[in-house]
Every structure is written in structure tokens, then in C-alpha cells.
Amino acid sequence: MKRTGGSNEAKRRAGEAAADRVTDGEVVGLGTGSTAAHAIRALGRAVDSGLDIRGVPTSFQSRELAREVGIPLTTLDEATPDVAIDGADEVAGFDLVKGGGAAHAREKYVASAADRLLVVADDSKLTDALAGPVPVEFLPDARAPVATAIREAGGEPTLRAAERKDGPVVTDNGNLVFDCAFEAIDPEPLAATLSAIPGVVEHGLFVGLADAVFVGRADGVERRAPPLSE
Numbered sequence: 001m002k003r004t005g006g007s008n009e010a011k012r013r014a015g016e017a018a019a020d021r022v023t024d025g026e027v028v029g030l031g032t033g034s035t036a037a038h039a040i041r042a043l044g045r046a047v048d049s050g051l052d053i054r055g056v057p058t059s060f061q062s063r064e065l066a067r068e069v070g071i072p073l074t075t076l077d078e079a080t081p082d083v084a085i086d087g088a089d090e091v092a093g094f095d096l097v098k099g100g101g102a103a104h105a106r107e108k109y110v111a112s113a114a115d116r117l118l119v120v121a122d123d124s125k126l127t128d129a130l131a132g133p134v135p136v137e138f139l140p141d142a143r144a145p146v147a148t149a150i151r152e153a154g155g156e157p158t159l160r161a162a163e164r165k166d167g168p169v170v171t172d173n174g175n176l177v178f179d180c181a182f183e184a185i186d187p188e189p190l191a192a193t194l195s196a197i198p199g200v201v202e203h204g205l206f207v208g209l210a211d212a213v214f215v216g217r218a219d220g221v222e223r224r225a226p227p228l229s230e
Contacts, residue, residue, distance in 0.1 A: 007218065008034075010122035014216030015039035017223070018085045018118040021212075024052050027079045029110040030066055031086025032059040032103040035120045035216070039085045044069025056081050058110050059103040060172055081114035088121050088206070091213055092130045094226050095187045099135030099204030102160070102171045108202055108209075116211040123217050130187055133179040134194070135160070135204035140176050142199025147178065149197040153190070155180040175201050 015038025022028055022043060030040050040055075040062060047053060047070050054074040057063035066073055086107055090097040096119065098104045111117045136157065138146045143159075150157045157178035160169040168176050182190070187207045194203040215222040 007122065010124075010216035010218060011035040011120075012038045012216070013221045014120040014122060014214045015085070016042045017214045017216075017221040018120045018212075019043050019046065021118060022046070022051070022053060022083060022085075026082040027054050027056060027074060028071075029081040029084025029086070029114050029117075030055045030057045030062045030071070031084065031107055031110075031120075032062050032101045033087040035087040035122065036062065036085060037065055039120055040065050040071065041069055044071055047071055054079060056084075056110055058086070058106040059101065061101070061103070076110065076113055081110060083116050083118060084111045084114035085118045085120060086111060088119050088125055089204075090127050090130050090132075091119065091121050091125050091215075092127050092187075094208070094210040094213065094224075095130060096206035096210065097130050097132060097134060097204050098206055099137075099177070102135065102137070102169050102177050104135055104204040105137050105171065105173060105175075105202035108206060111206065111209050117209050119210045119213040121213065121215055123215050126215065130185040130205075132185055133158070133181045134185070134190070136178045136180055136194060137171055137173070137175045137201040137203070138178065139199045139201060143176065146197055146199045150178065150180050150194075153193050153197075155182045173201065
């Protein structure tokens with residue numbers, strides 16, 4: 001499940017605006033996807049100009065890009081992120097659907113560990129209500145019972161197929177992904193329901209984690225923050 005849309009310029013504006021919020025000495029969670037990649041490249045340029053940061057990548061993709069642009073890397077075992085910058089597939093208020101790149105498990109634990117999460121998105125990702133599908137990463141041996149539990153919760157799971165090869169998508173964690181369609185998504189209770197299913201590693205509903213959303217548009221960037229947020 002990969003949603004497309006939005007101009008590369010709008011994505012670049014959003015990513016660079018969030019990267020500008022990173023300050024000297026911070027540990028930064030490095031998200032996955034095309035918009036987060038713009039933030040990583042901007043941080044790499046800042047490091048080249050003398051910014052002292054360390055990055056915690058959320059995927060093979062973000063790790064390789066960070067190395068390419070010269071960002072020193074660390075792990076959650078060694079440091080707690082001051083800030084994480086990551087994209088989203090859908091943004092409704094400050095609730096998100098993520099997981100188009102099948103990196104949502106790592107993205108979530110890095111975002112949860114960070115003091116603040118800055119979400120970067122172009123305006124094509126904005127919606128009045130989350131509609132999904134919701135990615136669910138699960139242990140391969142638990143495929144049948146997880147699918148049954150998702151159906152009992154009102155969803156219809158579809159195993160995500162790999163592109164340009166036979167078989168399913170396999171995550172960086174060695175697991176599989178269902179893309180789950182729901183008639184309606186009430187984010188908080190659905191997140192709790194999916195988290196409680198035995199065999200589920202993580203789902204793509206990010207509820208109550210975002211501290212700011214940087215929305216890239218053709219004419220600039222809009223920064224949105226919840227009340228009492230940074």
C-alpha cells in the first residue's frame with residue numbers, strides 16, 4: 001500500500017521546514033519515505049555546514065540515505081531522540097495513518113521515544129477523517145488468527161504483495177503486512193483493538209504522537225500544532 005500524490009516541491013518544502021527546527025547537539029529520529037527523505041538531505045547539508053547531530057534511522061532506506069549525506073548514526077540503546085521527523089500517508093488533525101513503506105513499527109517506536117514528533121507531508125495527504133487502509137505488521141506464523149481477529153474488528157485484511165517480485169512484502173523486521181480496510185476509522189479505539197491482537201507487531205495508526213505537522217504547499221509551508229504543543 002503506497003499512496004501517491006503531491007508535488008515533489010511541496011514535499012521538499014515540508015521536509016526542509018522541519019529540518020530547520022533541529023538544533024545543535026540533538027539526536028534526531030530519521031523517518032522513512034519521500035518527504036522524510038527531503039528532511040534527511042537537508043540535515044545532511046546542515047551537518048556539512050557544522051551542525052552537530054546524530055540520527056536514529058527507522059529503516060534500511062533512511063539509514064542508507066543518512067550515511068550517504070554524512071549524518072552520524074546512533075541507536076535507541078545509546079541515545080534518546082530529542083526530535084523525530086517523519087512523513088504520513090494520511091493526516092486528519094494530528095492523527096496519522098503510516099506504513100506505506102512498511103516501516104511503521106520502527107517509525108512508531110522511534111517517534112514514541114522522541115521528545116517531539118514533527119510530521120512532514122504535502123497537502124495531498126490531508127483529510128477530514130482517516131480512511132485507510134491501515135497497515136498491520138504481523139508475525140508470519142500468526143497470519144490466519146490475525147486475519148480472523150481483524151475481520152472480527154470490522155476490517156478486511158489484504159496481504160501486501162511485493163512489487164517486481166513474486167510473494168508478499170517482507171518488512172525490515174522479517175514480518176508480513178496486511179493492509180486493512182475499514183468502513184469507518186475511530187482512531188483511538190481501533191488502535192487499541194489492533195494492538196491487543198496476539199501476533200500483531202505494530203499497526204499504522206499514530207494517535208496522539210504528533211507535536212507539529214508541516215504541510216508543504218505550492219506557495220510555502222503551513223505549520224500546524226495542537227493546543228499547548230511546541
